[in-house]
Amino acid sequence: MNLQPKALAFVREPRKLIGAILLLSAVILILYIPVTKNRRLMTIGIMAFMYIALGESWNIGAMTGLFSIAHSAFFGLGVYGITITLTRFQGPVIAGILAGLILNIILAVIIGGISSKLSGLYFTMALIGLSATIYSLSVQWVSLTGGSSGISMPRAYLLPKRTLYFIALGIAVLSMIFYVFLRRSKAGTCFVTTRENPSLAAALGSNVPFWRILSTVLSASMAGLCGSFYAFHLMSNNSEVFSGAYSLKIMMVSIVGGINSVWGPVLGCLLIIMDEYIRGSMPSGLAPLSVVIYALILILMALVKPAGLASFFEKPGDRHAAKN
């Protein structure tokens, strides 16, 4: 069979056609929501966009094989960095964002360093320990963090929903562009080879510990920036942001969507949309149950489609290709 290459490409690759149609509908929907002025839809949009960015951030860690089960630590530091700077020190927004970033970079260097020394179970335990420490600090250090009742942003920083919506959209798109840029760069190659086989990568001249730390720093910084944004959305912030529920949701978005694909978190955020809808219409007493549902979804997905939703749109053998 000799089909015309360009014109009939879609016929030969229906996956691409379906993908293109879905993407177009999504763009139309994303632009239409702010027109409706529906606050509930905009809130769901904001959450979905933020989780896309968090998912891309998680994926960047996963490139070197960092399986961050405590991603909310980075996220929460971003939230607290900005909230504390604005309320306790009356600093400018940029200082708040930087505070979160610096805290995250310090934490990431520690975690990246540990990941070169410890492996598997021990690394996971170290990660849980670190994040539990941060959570305890946020609860115990009342004078700084407001303890378990949390700390609220000054009212002056209350932004219109629509502004938040577009900022969140911008963060999501930028994070996707950054992921693709990174994956195709030298760093991306050094990251994935570290995940695939660190000994071979080192023999081929790659400074494996350095790339491990860099990927953790980038991943943490992105999650922290999302946190800084989230502080403006939530306004009354508390130590919940460090909780396992956030980590679980971030992992769910990344894993269900598909690790190692820029589209993974985009598809994975459908779960966030679902979650927001259901929780909005569920009695609040049942909220803790949602964690059980996330865990079940993760297990189910691991069994049925381990490569994630994004793999539906790829030809077999397409994954990880070094494109130019």
Next chain:
Amino acid sequence: MLLKIENATTRFGGLVANDHINMEIEKGDIVGLIGPNGAGKSTIFKSIVGFNPLSEGRIFFKGQSLSGKMTHKICRLGITCTFQHAQLFTNISLEESVLMGAYCRKKTKAQARALALEMINFTGLAGREKLKISGLNMFERKKAELAAALATGPELLLLDELFAGLVPTEIQRMLDLIRRVHGELGITLFIVEHVLRVIMSLCTKIYVLEYGHVIAQGTPESVTQNPLVIKAYLGEDYDASRDIQS
């Protein structure tokens, strides 16, 4: 002298895998290393490229001591290796695997990619660039590993049983390829091999290891006539003349 190994000793607990080994490699040599399984051949290779630190002794590359240097630094200096049990980046493409090696000397992606494609062509893998390593057959995987090592621009290349698991026609093709690596790319080679035809026909100098000791060294002719080597490794009915000529 390109590489000088002085009294290299490696202990794993009570086991002495390398016992005061001395070796010398000149630029342009093809040096062979043979010996029974467990003699400590892979161990000395791993010590050279910085995977396991020496318990005693020192290794010099172009007069510079390698002790305490990390593997990627040693690669930068000009030594790399292929592993005994083919090490692979299973889930990434051939092109990106070789690209990893090319980044050792090339700064930009365009330059690195050009070098990577050159090495893919050199090893006869042209047309397979976009395939994942897991989609290649055994012979292709070995060539992929070689291509990635060559892309790092080594002066000294260590090959640990590169020919193991290949059928005779593939051995011949690999042999031709290795001759070109030496002749056209001017790379000094240090080879561990059980396929004696490879060692005898390629090497200018051979070291024989047994229980961590060097029991013999010299030209293929002298080593194959050494009674110690015949007893420890070659066996009484080994006929060297066949292998040396091929």
